[in-house]
Amino acid sequence: MFNLGHLLSKLQYAKCVLCEANAHNTLGICQACWQDLPWQINTCCPQCGLTSSNVTCGQCLSQPPFYDATQALFEYAYPIDALLQAFKYQQQLYLGHMFAQISLKKFQPTDIDCIVPMPMHPARLQERGFNQSLELANGIAKQLHLPVASKHSHRIKNTPPQASLPLKARVKNIKGAFSCDDYFVGKHVAIVDDVMTSGASLNELAKTLKQAGANKVSCWVVARTY
Ligand SMILES: [Zn+2]
Ligand SMILES: [Zn+2]
Known part of the structure; x- marks a missing residue:
């Protein structure tokens, strides 16, 4: 056909x-x-993905995030930054397909029950036309035969873009931004997102997922900043 x-x-x-x-x-x-390509280096904290000698870093030990693990494909550097921007802002959807394919070569889907894309607020979705994280999640989930639980997780607060804010303001900005239903009870959830910067959005979503009953949350991101 x-x-x-x-x-x-x-x-x-x-x-x-x-x-x-x-x-x-x-x-x-x-x-x-x-x-x-600026591949993620191997020695990083398994929980937050920041540079560490493959052991949980001091920051995660003293103030553990709500997510349990982080896997990043790349460092957020050229040309990955340019490709991600083209994917997001110029709607180059084939790049999303490409990143999903590369993810499948790198991410370890151990015991994952479902995949959740970073939810986008309906107002923002209307502006941009698509949710880049959902595109990635669909591409990855299809190959792994995992369900995409996008209908069970929502962004209920339309917050200013995190990138425009300093770290402390990011945490406050994103607080209470998500809502998740009881679909997640007892599940190991992988959140898919394009870029992880401070991790504040992922942490807030992980917190909401855990409050909704998820027992483990992993972050799968295309690129991580350091
Ligand atoms: Zn080439
Ligand atoms: Zn860490």
Whole structure:
């Protein structure tokens, strides 16, 4: 059957999205550019994903976040930052598909029961036209045969963008922003998001999920800032 999406993705992937050399793969990144990507270094705190010698960092020990684990594909640096911006603000949806494919090569889906995209407020959704985290979550979940629980988790407060605020204000800004129903009782939930900066949004969502009965929360993000 004719499938336009499939055809478009084939066209996009013929050339590397970064250097336009022949990509020779379905990911859309040639071998040389692939090796140059700012991959997340291996030694990081398993809980928050910040640099540490593979043990829980002092910050997580003294003030544990509500999420239990963090896996990040990349450091938020060039060209990942540019690709994520193109994905989000120029609606380059094939990049979301590409990041979902790369995620599948890296994320360890141990005992995950369901995937939750970082919810977007309906007003923001209307502005942007799509939720980038939902695109990523759908791509990942489909391959892993996991349910996407986007109908059970909502953003009930339309807050100013976190990026515009200093850390303390971010925590306050996001407080009470989410609501989750009892679908999550007893589940290990993986939250999918594009970028993790202070982790304040992920932490607030993890807190809300735990209050709704989730027993474990992992964060899967494309890129992490340090
Ligand atoms: Zn290339
Ligand atoms: Zn940590």
